[in-house]
Amino acid sequence: MNVTDGNTVTFGDEFYSSQIELLLKKIEEIKLATKDKIVLDFKKTKHFDTLALATFINFEKDPRINSIFSEEILKDIDEFKKNIDYDEKAGGEISGFESFVLKVEDFFSQMKSVIILSADIFYYSYKAVFNKEGRKKGSVYQQMLLIGNNAVPIIFLLSFLIGLILSIQSAAQLRQFGASIFLVDLIVIGMILEMGPIIAAVIVAGRSGSAIAAEISTMKITEELDALKVMALNPLKYVVAPKMLAMTVCLPVLTIIANMVGISGGFIIGVLYLDLSPDIFINRAVSVMTLYYWYQSMLKSVLFSWLIVIIGVHFGFNVKGGAEGVGKAATASVVAAIFSVIITDALLSLIFYFEW
Amino acid sequence: MNTRNVIEIKDLTAKYDDRVILNKISLDIKKGEIFVILGSSGGGKTTLLKHIIGLLRPVSGEITVLGKDILKMELEEFEDVLKKIGVLFQGGALLNSMEVWENVAMPLEQHTKLPESTIRNIVKQKLSLVNLRHAYRLFPSELSGGMKKRVALARAIVMDPEILFFDEPSAGLDPITAAELDDLILDLQKKLGITLVVVTHELESIKRIADRILYLQKGQNIFCGTIEQAKALGNEEIDRFFGWKEKTKNI
Ligand SMILES: Nc1ncnc2c1ncn2[C@@H]1O[C@H](COP(=O)(O)OP(=O)(O)OP(=O)(O)O)[C@@H](O)[C@H]1O
Ligand SMILES: [Mg+2]
Numbered sequence: 219m220n221v222t223d224g225n226t227v228t229f230g231d232e233f234y235s236s237q238i239e240l241l242l243k244k245i246e247e248i249k250l251a252t253k254d255k256i257v258l259d260f261k262k263t264k265h266f267d268t269l270a271l272a273t274f275i276n277f278e279k280d281p282r283i284n285s286i287f288s289e290e291i292l293k294d295i296d297e298f299k300k301n302i303d304y305d306e307k308a309g310g311e312i313s314g315f316e317s318f319v320l321k322v323e324d325f326f327s328q329m330k331s332v333i334i335l336s337a338d339i340f341y342y343s344y345k346a347v348f349n350k351e352g353r354k355k356g357s358v359y360q361q362m363l364l365i366g367n368n369a370v371p372i373i374f375l376l377s378f379l380i381g382l383i384l385s386i387q388s389a390a391q392l393r394q395f396g397a398s399i400f401l402v403d404l405i406v407i408g409m410i411l412e413m414g415p416i417i418a419a420v421i422v423a424g425r426s427g428s429a430i431a432a433e434i435s436t437m438k439i440t441e442e443l444d445a446l447k448v449m450a451l452n453p454l455k456y457v458v459a460p461k462m463l464a465m466t467v468c469l470p471v472l473t474i475i476a477n478m479v480g481i482s483g484g485f486i487i488g489v490l491y492l493d494l495s496p497d498i499f500i501n502r503a504v505s506v507m508t509l510y511y512w513y514q515s516m517l518k519s520v521l522f523s524w525l526i527v528i529i530g531v532h533f534g535f536n537v538k539g540g541a542e543g544v545g546k547a548a549t550a551s552v553v554a555a556i557f558s559v560i561i562t563d564a565l566l567s568l569i570f571y572f573e574w
Numbered sequence: 575m576n577t578r579n580v581i582e583i584k585d586l587t588a589k590y591d592d593r594v595i596l597n598k599i600s601l602d603i604k605k606g607e608i609f610v611i612l613g614s615s616g617g618g619k620t621t622l623l624k625h626i627i628g629l630l631r632p633v634s635g636e637i638t639v640l641g642k643d644i645l646k647m648e649l650e651e652f653e654d655v656l657k658k659i660g661v662l663f664q665g666g667a668l669l670n671s672m673e674v675w676e677n678v679a680m681p682l683e684q685h686t687k688l689p690e691s692t693i694r695n696i697v698k699q700k701l702s703l704v705n706l707r708h709a710y711r712l713f714p715s716e717l718s719g720g721m722k723k724r725v726a727l728a729r730a731i732v733m734d735p736e737i738l739f740f741d742e743p744s745a746g747l748d749p750i751t752a753a754e755l756d757d758l759i760l761d762l763q764k765k766l767g768i769t770l771v772v773v774t775h776e777l778e779s780i781k782r783i784a785d786r787i788l789y790l791q792k793g794q795n796i797f798c799g800t801i802e803q804a805k806a807l808g809n810e811e812i813d814r815f816f817g818w819k820e821k822t823k824n825i
Contacts, residue, residue: 351684352684354683355683436670437669440665440667440670441663441664441665441667442667442668442669442670444624444629444663444667445661445663445667445668445669445726446669447628447629447656448627448628448629448656448659448661449656449661449680449681449684449729450653450654450656450657450681450684450685451680451684452649452653456684
């Protein structure tokens with residue numbers, strides 16, 4: 219590459235992409251130096267690569283550059299142009315409003331598929347209670363271990379701490395009014411009606427809801443679900459029903475544990491900090507703890523368990539893409555599960571509180 | 575309905591969203607034959623297979639498998655049909671959470687009341703058949719691509735199906751293993767009278783095993799018949815596929 223006369227650059231036999239940067243710099247220099255047209259003389263150039271070719275095409279668009287190409291280059295430029303002559307977007311451009319409409323439509327179609335899916339899950343899980351066919355032996359038991367047993371330590375620890383902290387914070391206030399004994403009401407009702415079911419559901423959503431979504435989405439992208447189907451095994455029976463049954467049993471049990479452990483956190487504060495006698499605390503607790511509260515607590519936890527499974531399965535079945543899709547499905551299922559658990563909890567609490 | 579036909583398809587049209595993938599495909603597959611589906615990549619072979627085994631639903635058309643119209647039946651009824659067919663997926667599709675032997679045993683455990691010891695013996699026999707005795711206790715993630723395919727084959731034939739579907743059985747296998755797989759396929763056809771529907775690109779294997787072929791081009795059925803008939807037809811793309819006529823313009 220050499221500049222022959224102020225604004226003409228002549229090239230030799232070869233021009234490869236490694237020289238492009240240098241050339242562009244030179245063009246800039248010439249552009250600054252003169253106002254004339256720049257002439258790039260590629261008449262002798264017979265060897266070049268794709269990046270060089272793409273650069274040549276760009277030169278054609280620059281009004282200040284006049285490039286002279288060899289026959290070889292001209293032929294390849296024609297070929298190249300033919301190969302780039304199609305739209306990048308198959309679906310066409312989408313405007314902001316249209317994409318909003320699409321999102322809303324997508325939400326409703328997702329809702330519809332969730333409802334259909336729930337009906338199917340309930341149907342097959344109900345049948346699975348009486349009929350062991352169509353699933354792996356011992357799979358319900360195995361799922362119970364995974365979902366229930368393995369979650370006990372963390373639920374134990376967290377609900378104890380929450381019971382303890384709730385009690386400490388309120389104890390100070392209650393003591394000022396000489397109403398220490400009401401700590402018992404507060405912690406018993408607070409744990410059984412709200413904190414227990416929520417703590418258990420959030421932990422299980424994080425541990426098992428995401429696991430369900432990840433497992434099912436992986437099975438989907440590796441065609442394992444299709445393989446099950448053509449072996450005349452319904453994935454809803456084989457994969458989902460055991461999880462549904464295990465979850466329906468485990469989450470209420472975990473909730474009972476969370477309730478009791480949380481209350482015992484309150485017991486410790488009541489006895490050690492508020493100087494309530496253990497007898498009084500226990501008597502009061504038993505009398506406050508009506509069956510009606512337990513019924514609400516269990517109702518909530520059963521509903522939460524179904525929400526967690528259905529949401530996990532939904533995101534699992536609708537996975538898009540490869541390994542990245544699995545991660546997204548797991549994350550989305552946890553977020554959606556916790557979100558809907560809290561919404562449902564709020565609705566139920568209002569319904570029970572105002573006795574609608 | 576001709577009783578010698580195990581699969582009959584009439585005017586099958588299939589779409590993904592709005593794109594027509596299969597356009598009015600009609601074909602019959604006879605009992606005991608090896609039927610090979612060919613065509614360029616993206617031509618709709620896998621899609622056709624998935625429709626025959628009920629994984630996808632067509633826009634219009636009829637599909638009859640083993641004398642039953644699969645589009646007009648309940649899931650439970652269809653599952654009875656599925657128990658008589660075996661499918662080998664393009665990627666194997668083994669259940670990754672189970673050991674090889676459990677994968678192979680699964681259809682037996684789910685659909686038969688055979689005692690555990692009998693099941694294990696059947697599994698052992700099928701694994702020997704595909705030359706994988708040593709893989710009995712391994713997990714799918716511990717197998718090579720070709721081994722996975724062979725385990726999937728063992729699983730597909732464990733119930734002695736009447737029809738066996740293969741999606742590219744020899745893709746990714748070395749020529750020796752691929753040839754052995756062809757032997758195995760011919761053996762299955764001869765000994766058990768199984769009907770085989772195979773999607774493949776391997777010329778060698780097509781020439782060795784195919785009784786009849788179907789050539790799909792962009793979702794159109796452009797030829798269905800024996801290889802000799804295909805040769806006589808003189809269709810340009812088919813000739814090029816088999817290398818019967820050299821492409822003049824070189825790339
Ligand atoms: N899940 C899907 N969603 C949308 N389009 C799809 C989907 N699967 C396949 N297609 C499209 O359908 C067409 C046919 O695909 P198919 O998998 O049947 O091809 P094939 O003949 O099996 O090809 P190959 O030989 O490469 O396996 C392709 O154009 C593909 O883009
Ligand atoms: Mg395919």
